[in-house]
Amino acid sequence: GQQVMQIPQYQHVQEGEDFTTYCNSSTTLSNIQWYKQRPGGHPVFLIQLVKSGEVKKQKRLTFQFGEAKKNSSLHITATQTTDVGTYFCAGDRGSTLGRLYFGRGTQLTVWP
Amino acid sequence: GAVVSQHPSWVICKSGTSVKIECRSLDFQATTMFWYRQFPKQSLMLMATSNEGSKATYEQGVEKDKFLINHASLTLSTLTVTSAHPEDSSFYICSARPNDWGTDTQYFGPGTRLTVL
Numbered sequence: 001g002q003q004v005m006q007i008p009q010y011q012h013v014q015e016g017e018d019f020t021t022y023c024n025s026s027t028t029l030s031n032i033q034w035y036k037q038r039p040g041g042h043p044v045f046l047i048q049l050v051k052s053g054e055v056k057k058q059k060r061l062t063f064q065f066g067e068a069k070k071n072s073s074l075h076i077t078a079t080q081t082t083d084v085g086t087y088f089c090a091g092d093r094g095s096t097l098g099r100l101y102f103g104r105g106t107q108l109t110v111w112p
Numbered sequence: 113g114a115v116v117s118q119h120p121s122w123v124i125c126k127s128g129t130s131v132k133i134e135c136r137s138l139d140f141q142a143t144t145m146f147w148y149r150q151f152p153k154q155s156l157m158l159m160a161t162s163n164e165g166s167k168a169t170y171e172q173g174v175e176k177d178k179f180l181i182n183h184a185s186l187t188l189s190t191l192t193v194t195s196a197h198p199e200d201s202s203f204y205i206c207s208a209r210p211n212d213w214g215t216d217t218q219y220f221g222p223g224t225r226l227t228v229l
Binding site (some may be wrong): 006031033035041042043044045048088090092098099100101102103104105107 | 144146148153154155156157158161205207209216217218219220221222223
């Protein structure tokens with residue numbers, strides 16, 4: 001089955017606070033991808049992590065891929081109201097088809 | 113670049129009818145496209161992988177006779193929900209993986225909201 005767990009399901013923060021969402025897979029992943037979905041919108045690709053222990057940054061966003069390639073995290077520093085949305089991780093198990101299995105997402109609300 | 117369109121964006125139909133949803137990659141070719149469904153405030157559930165020129169690969173628990181997929185060209189995949197019932201009401205999203213871009217990234221369409229009365 002699709003075994004990508006993501007926590008927390010919801011997170012409410014004050015603007016300026018930090019935010020982290022965590023993803024865990026029951027199987028080793030070929031790569032993990034992160035997407036953001038705004039309310040009423042569709043998922044938008046943020047980043048892909050491929051290497052064990054990889055860390056990538058995009059401005060205030062920091063993405064990590066665990067050493068065992070089974071877990072990942074997304075950390076946002078000093079959240080802004082524009083960060084509002086649902087953040088999904090999606091794991092690729094390395095099949096030739098490149099299927100992605102999505103976590104349930106973390107819905108972030110930022111209070112001004 | 114990397115634009116994926118879906119048509120229609122929303123559809124309302126009567127129970128028992130069939131509905132076809134189109135997914136197009138506008139500025140790239142995609143041998144592989146994916147179909148997902150998303151219930152309100154829930155995750156995307158992979159339904160099937162659409163392969164140009166061959167049969168689709170369905171995920172466990174997804175009825176292939178219920179959700180017909182056709183990938184007739186490198187820029188178009190269609191999902192037909194046959195004999196739709198209210199429980200099929202959902203947000204259907206496709207994605208496409210560009211050929212020859214050297215990336216595994218999937219680009220998502222805007223989704224189609226299906227309501228079955």
